[in-house]
Structures are given as C-alpha cells and as structure tokens.
Amino acid sequence: MKGKIVSIHSFRGGTGKSNVTANLAAQVAMTGKRVGVVDTDIQSPGIHVLFGLDENKMGKTMNDFLHGKATIREIGFSVGDHPGEGEGRAKLVGSNLFLFPSSIKGGEISQILREGIDFNLLNEGLQTTITEFDLDYLFIDTHPGLNEETLLSIATSDVLIIILRPDNQDLQGTSVTVDIARSLDVPNLFLLVNKALPKYDFSVIKKDIEAQFEATVTGVLPLSFDMAENASKDLFSLRYPDHEWSKSLRGVVDFVLAAK
Amino acid sequence: MSGDILKQLRETDFFKELSDDALQAVAAEGTVRRYAEGESVMRKGDAADSFFVILDGNLKIVTQDAKGDEIIINKVQPGETVGEMSLIDQRPRSAGAVALEEVEALELSKDVFLELLTERTDVTLGILKGYSNRLRFSTTYIEKVIDWSQKTAEGDYSFLENTQPMLNRAGSDDDKAAQLLSAFYSMVRKVKAREEGLKQELERLTFEIDQERRKREFEEITGTEFYAQLKAQAKALRERRAQG
Numbered sequence: 001m002k003g004k005i006v007s008i009h010s011f012r013g014g015t016g017k018s019n020v021t022a023n024l025a026a027q028v029a030m031t032g033k034r035v036g037v038v039d040t041d042i043q044s045p046g047i048h049v050l051f052g053l054d055e056n057k058m059g060k061t062m063n064d065f066l067h068g069k070a071t072i073r074e075i076g077f078s079v080g081d082h083p084g085e086g087e088g089r090a091k092l093v094g095s096n097l098f099l100f101p102s103s104i105k106g107g108e109i110s111q112i113l114r115e116g117i118d119f120n121l122l123n124e125g126l127q128t129t130i131t132e133f134d135l136d137y138l139f140i141d142t143h144p145g146l147n148e149e150t151l152l153s154i155a156t157s158d159v160l161i162i163i164l165r166p167d168n169q170d171l172q173g174t175s176v177t178v179d180i181a182r183s184l185d186v187p188n189l190f191l192l193v194n195k196a197l198p199k200y201d202f203s204v205i206k207k208d209i210e211a212q213f214e215a216t217v218t219g220v221l222p223l224s225f226d227m228a229e230n231a232s233k234d235l236f237s238l239r240y241p242d243h244e245w246s247k248s249l250r251g252v253v254d255f256v257l258a259a260k
Numbered sequence: 261m262s263g264d265i266l267k268q269l270r271e272t273d274f275f276k277e278l279s280d281d282a283l284q285a286v287a288a289e290g291t292v293r294r295y296a297e298g299e300s301v302m303r304k305g306d307a308a309d310s311f312f313v314i315l316d317g318n319l320k321i322v323t324q325d326a327k328g329d330e331i332i333i334n335k336v337q338p339g340e341t342v343g344e345m346s347l348i349d350q351r352p353r354s355a356g357a358v359a360l361e362e363v364e365a366l367e368l369s370k371d372v373f374l375e376l377l378t379e380r381t382d383v384t385l386g387i388l389k390g391y392s393n394r395l396r397f398s399t400t401y402i403e404k405v406i407d408w409s410q411k412t413a414e415g416d417y418s419f420l421e422n423t424q425p426m427l428n429r430a431g432s433d434d435d436k437a438a439q440l441l442s443a444f445y446s447m448v449r450k451v452k453a454r455e456e457g458l459k460q461e462l463e464r465l466t467f468e469i470d471q472e473r474r475k476r477e478f479e480e481i482t483g484t485e486f487y488a489q490l491k492a493q494a495k496a497l498r499e500r501r502a503q504g
Binding site: 119120123146148151152155156158166167168171172175176179180183184185187200201204205208209212 | 459464465467468469470473474477478481482486487489490491493494495497498501
C-alpha cells in the first residue's frame with residue numbers, strides 16, 4: 001500500500017515533539033519523497049509555526065475538514081512553494097512537503113473536544129490526504145498523553161515514533177504508550193530520545209532504554225542550547241546540518257524509510 | 261681479570277660487528293684497568309684521550325647541577341662502552357664516570373684507536389656498521405613513536421592490542437630508542453586506562469518503571485468501551501490495508 005502514516009507521539013509535553021516532527025518530515029522530503037504533515041494536536045496546535053506559516057494567513061484547517069466544511073485539497077499548504085523565511089526552510093523550495101494545519105481558534109477547538117472525532121472519519125481523511133496528494137509519508141503530530149484523539153492516531157499508524165526524555169517520568173508514561181501500541185498492532189514501533197544531557201554516554205542510554213521496552217531506539221538527541229535559541233524561527237536540522245542534534249535526527253530518517 | 265676479553269668485546273654494541281681477527285687487533289692494543297668503588301674513571305670537561313669497554317662491575321655517569329651537586333644521568337653495565345663519542349667528535353668529556361663497585365675496564369687510547377682505524381679497514385668498517393645499525397634501529401623506533409602519537413591523538417588505541425614492545429635489554433644507546441618506545445607504550449596504556457575510568461565515572465542514569473502502575477494505567481485505558489471499539493476498528497483497518 002502506498003503512503004505510510006507516521007505518528008509522532010510523546011506521553012508528556014515538552015519533549016520537543018513538534019520540532020522533531022517538523023524536522024523529520026522536512027528531512028524525509030529532502031530525500032525526494034512526497035511528505036505531508038498533519039497537525040492533529042487540535043488542543044494546542046503549533047507545528048505550522050515551524051514551517052513559517054502565518055496564523056493570520058491560514059485558510060481552511062483540519063477542523064473544517066472534520067466538520068465536513070472543507071475538502072483536503074483546500075487545506076493542504078505547499079511548503080515547497082511557500083517555505084517562508086529562514087535559511088534552513090529555504091532549502092525546502094521545490095520539495096514535495098505539504099502541511100495540513102489545525103485551527104487555533106478557541107471556539108473551533110472546544111467544538112471538536114465536545115463532539116469527539118470519529119475513527120473512520122479521521123482515517124478516511126488521512127487516506128484521502130495520502131491519495132489526493134500522492135504522499136509517500138504522512139506525519140501526524142499528536143497531542144501529548146493518551147486521550148481519545150491520540151489513541152485514534154496510534155490506531156491508524158503504520159509507524160509510531162514515541163519521543164521521550166531520558167528520565168523516569170517520561171519512561172513511565174512511555175511504557176503505557178508502548179503497551180497500547182502493541183495492543184493496537186502498530187507494525188513499526190520506534191523510540192526516540194530527545195534532550196539528553198551531553199554528559200551522559202548516549203550509547204548506554206540507548207542500550208538501557210531499549211532493554212526496558214524491547215523496542216528500537218532510533219536515536220538519542222542531545223539537549224542543545226543552540227536548539228533552544230533557534231526556538232521556532234527556522235527548521236534547525238536544515239539550518240545547522242552539521243550540528244550533533246541534526247546528525248542524530250538524520251539517523252532516524254533511515255528507520256522511517258526502511259519501515260515496512 | 262676476565263678470561264675472555266674477546267668474548268666480552270664481541271658482546272659490546274660498539275664492537276659487535278667486528279670479525280674475530282679485527283677484535284683480536286683491538287684487544288691486543290687495549291690495557292686492562294681496575295677501579296675501586298667510588299673512583300673516577302673519567303671526569304667531565306677532561307680532554308678525551310681514551311675510551312673504555314667495561315668488562316666487569318657497574319658505573320654511574322654523572323654531571324653536576326647549577327649548585328654543583330652530583331646528578332646521576334645513567335648507569336653503565338659490563339659490555340657497554342664509555343667515552344667513545346668524544347673520541348670521535350674530539351670534544352671534551354660531556355659527563356664523568358664513577359665506579360659503583362670494583363670495576364674492570366679495557367682502555368683504548370685515542371692514539372691506538374685512531375691507528376687502528378687507519379690501518380685496519382675491517383675495524384673501521386665494523387665500527388661504522390655498528391653505528392649504522394644503531395641509527396637504523398633508532399629511525400625505526402622514531403617512526404613507530406610518530407605513528408603511535410598520531411593514533412593516540414585520534415583516540416585510536418588499537419595498536420596497544422597488536423603490539424608488544426620489546427623489553428629493555430642492557431641500557432646501551434640503541435636501546436635508548438627502545439626505551440623511548442616502551443615508555444611511550446606504557447604511557448598510552450595509562451592514558452587509555454584513565455580515559456576509560458573517566459567514562460565510567462560519568463554519572464549513569466538509572467531507569468526504573470513502576471510495573472504495577474504501568475499495568476493499572478494500561479487497563480484503565482483499554483478497559484473502556486471506546487477502546488474495545490477502536491481496537492476492533494483498527495484490526496479491521498489493518499486487515500484491509502494488508503489486502504492492499
């Protein structure tokens with residue numbers, strides 16, 4: 001089947017999930033693949049900022065689609081045509097990378113939360129997105145925790161990447177997510193450690209966490225002040241390709257491309 | 261007195277390349293000297309008019325520090341030669357030699373030595389051959405040390421596994437190069453051990469998962485009707501996808 005759904009999840013907030021999702025999607029697009037990014041973090045959307053999409057210029061959103069008020073075609077925003085400002089993003093010109101943003105309007109958010117989302121509707125939406133845009137990969141930036149929307153995303157994923165920091169609270173939450181992903185038969189389950197303090201031996205962190213979950217750790221990314229300083233101004237791994245963080249992130253791309 | 265001066269001469273680095281005939285010529289021209297413990301064999305700054313092949317007993321090679329106190333810079337054992345350098349480069353003694361115990365040495369005067377060099381081509385060639393060997397050895401060792409230095413700088417310690425530097429024999433000059441190699445080898449071994457120690461000292465994170473809580477939270481999520489329905493829908497979806 002063409003078009004894989006790759007969900008990026010973390011149990012707690014602050015793991016750098018949106019940043020990783022945006023950078024990973026951009027890196028996969030740089031390999032020549034057709035890539036989409038869906039922001040289903042409907043409660044606190046934000047990935048559009050990383051792609052330089054101005055909130056005021058945002059047209060139709062995923063919320064409109066979920067309410068039958070817009071087609072997927074109308075929502076897709078071509079990052080390759082409009083990479084926005086930033087040295088890093090400029091490298092995306094001509095790439096096939098599309099963003100499907102969520103609404104940031106309070107009223108629309110609460111409406112979705114009140115009504116809930118239907119699995120089949122969401123799934124149809126994602127499949128339509130893949131077909132209409134002829135995508136190789138559709139990345140889903142999910143909301144932290146294990147609420148119903150997130151469970152839906154996990155259930156529909158071909159690849160699930162769980163981002164965690166190397167601490168016990170993140171490990172505890174991740175353990176439940178790992179069990180859920182296995183219960184929902186997600187074919188490719190990957191872990192990605194972010195914000196590891198450079199003073200630790202990353203190979204030991206990788207080994208220890210893999211032993212805890214019997215799952216592949218696709219990378220251990222360092223906690224970086226450079227990254228924090230860049231904030232959401234640009235896509236870090238494109239702007240600073242030789243940085244340790246960027247190099248480790250590119251290692252994750254291979255796992256995504258190799259996933260069956 | 262040692263019964264076999266020829267044998268001892270043959271074991272010195274300086275004369276080891278000489279033929280028996282040439283060795284005999286050297287031995288015949290030398291004078292056996294004996295020194296009591298503490299006696300000076302030669303003094304720093306003296307004119308170099310002879311050199312010595314040590315036949316028995318140990319000596320110390322000494323110089324003085326700025327205050328005039330003695331500094332021992334080397335120890336010399338039987339089979340080694342003392343003072344041959346200044347005989348060739350015609351400069352005053354660069355250090356003194358003092359017997360550490362009763363010492364027996366074969367002294368060859370400068371005149372006798374130079375005469376030998378003039379008259380016996382085989383002696384000259386033998387001595388040159390010895391020098392050449394020592395240079396060759398030193399060069400090989402220096403190249404090795406350069407190679408190891410570069411590897412060490414890059415953090416590549418694999419040569420430690422593949423090399424066993426030879427143990428020092430007597431403290432003769434070409435062995436100084438071997439000593440350098442050996443000292444370098446053990447230095448790198450210590451550097452490596454220290455580096456590994458530091459790595460281990462790095463704080464290691466300990467990960468612990470509360471398995472009961474994990475199980476409880478999993479059951480809370482999976483125990484709902486929503487989840488049961490989702491699981492069934494997901495299963496159906498995966499089957500549809502598998503069929504293509």
